[in-house]
Amino acid sequence: MPSPDFILYLQHGWADTSDAMQQFGEILAPHHLVIAPNLGWLKTWLRLEPLITQVESQVTATLEQYPTTPLRVIGHSMGGIIWLELLNRHPAWCSHLHSLILLASPIGGADAARIIDPFGLGIGIARDLGINRRALAEKIAQQIPTLVIAGDIDQGSDGTILVASTQFDYSQFIRVELPHPQLNAHPDLIPLIQAFWENPVISPPSPPSLVCTLIQQLRQVEGITDAHPRDFPRSQKITNLGDGLELRLWKNALGVTHVFLGDKQGQCLYGGFVGWKDASGLEQCLEEIVRQCGGREWGIDN
Structure with missing residues (x-):
C-alpha cells in the first residue's frame, strides 16, 4: 500500500470526543490519511498528562510506519495544547510537520480555568488549562508554519475561550464568528484551512511599538x-x-x-x-x- 501524501492529525479538546473531527478531516482532506485520536469524554475532565501520553504513543507508531510522510496537525482547544506539549517533548517531530493549526486553543491560559483553580491546587483539568504557554507556542511557531483561528461572538470570546488568549507572535491569525463548540468541525473553516495549506509561511513578529x-x-x-x-x-x-x-x-x-x-x-x-x-x-x-x-x-x- 503506497504512503499517503500527507497524514492529517486532528485532536479534539475538553469535554469532547473524536467523532466530529474525524468526519471533518475526511471531508477537509479526502486524500490524506486522517487520524483523530479519541481521548474519551470523561478523561478530558481530569488531567492533561495521560492525554498527552495517549496521543504521544499513537503519533510515535505513525512516524515509525510512515517515516517520510509529512504531517498536518489541527488541534481544537485543549487538543492544540496537547500538540504544543508533544512538540516540546519531541523537537525532532517539528521536521515532520508541514503545518500546525490551532482552533480556539487557550495558549495564554483559559480565564475560566484560572477562576476555577486560582491557586493552582490541581482542580481537575483546570490546573493544566490555566497555564500560559505563549512562550512555548512562539518557539514552535518559529519552526512550523502556524495558523490560529479564534471565534468571536461577543466582541472578545467564542463564549468559552478569549480571543486574546489564542494569539501569539509568529502565527497567522483569523477571527471568525463561531462559538467554541463549532470551531472543531464547522464547514466554514475548510476554505480557511485549505488556503493556509497552499501557502504555509511563518509570520514575522509584531513590529516594535x-x-x-x-x-x-x-x-x-x-x-x-x-x-x-x-x-x-x-x-x-x-x-x-x-x-x-x-x-x-x-x-x-x-x-x-x-x-x-x-x-x-x-x-x-x-x-x-x-x-x-x-x-x-x-x-x-x-x-x-x-x-x-x-x-x-x-x-x-x-
Missing part, C-alpha cells in the same frame, strides 16, 4: 491571565502613558484586580487579571511601567 512592549511586560507578571474586554468600561483611568495610551484598573466583587490598556478613542487594547496572591507582582510591574512612561506614582488600592 509602545503597545506591544507594554503588553509584553504585563504578560510577564506571574499569574496574569487575559481578561475579557467587556469589563474595560468598568475600569478607571490611572494615568496616561504616552502615544494616546491609558492605564486603567478595575476590581471585581471578589477583589480580583484587572488591568487594561486603552487608547484615546476608548478602545481596549489589552486586558488581564491576577488573583490575590499575585496582586503585589502586578503592582510592581505597573509602578515600573508608570515610571518608564513618566506617569505619576500610585498604588493598586488608590
Whole structure:
C-alpha cells in the first residue's frame, strides 16, 4: 500500500470526543490519511498528562510506519495544547510537520480555568488549562508554519475561550464568528484551512511599538491571565502613558484586580487579571511601567 501524501492529525479538546473531527478531516482532506485520536469524554475532565501520553504513543507508531510522510496537525482547544506539549517533548517531530493549526486553543491560559483553580491546587483539568504557554507556542511557531483561528461572538470570546488568549507572535491569525463548540468541525473553516495549506509561511513578529512592549511586560507578571474586554468600561483611568495610551484598573466583587490598556478613542487594547496572591507582582510591574512612561506614582488600592 503506497504512503499517503500527507497524514492529517486532528485532536479534539475538553469535554469532547473524536467523532466530529474525524468526519471533518475526511471531508477537509479526502486524500490524506486522517487520524483523530479519541481521548474519551470523561478523561478530558481530569488531567492533561495521560492525554498527552495517549496521543504521544499513537503519533510515535505513525512516524515509525510512515517515516517520510509529512504531517498536518489541527488541534481544537485543549487538543492544540496537547500538540504544543508533544512538540516540546519531541523537537525532532517539528521536521515532520508541514503545518500546525490551532482552533480556539487557550495558549495564554483559559480565564475560566484560572477562576476555577486560582491557586493552582490541581482542580481537575483546570490546573493544566490555566497555564500560559505563549512562550512555548512562539518557539514552535518559529519552526512550523502556524495558523490560529479564534471565534468571536461577543466582541472578545467564542463564549468559552478569549480571543486574546489564542494569539501569539509568529502565527497567522483569523477571527471568525463561531462559538467554541463549532470551531472543531464547522464547514466554514475548510476554505480557511485549505488556503493556509497552499501557502504555509511563518509570520514575522509584531513590529516594535509602545503597545506591544507594554503588553509584553504585563504578560510577564506571574499569574496574569487575559481578561475579557467587556469589563474595560468598568475600569478607571490611572494615568496616561504616552502615544494616546491609558492605564486603567478595575476590581471585581471578589477583589480580583484587572488591568487594561486603552487608547484615546476608548478602545481596549489589552486586558488581564491576577488573583490575590499575585496582586503585589502586578503592582510592581505597573509602578515600573508608570515610571518608564513618566506617569505619576500610585498604588493598586488608590
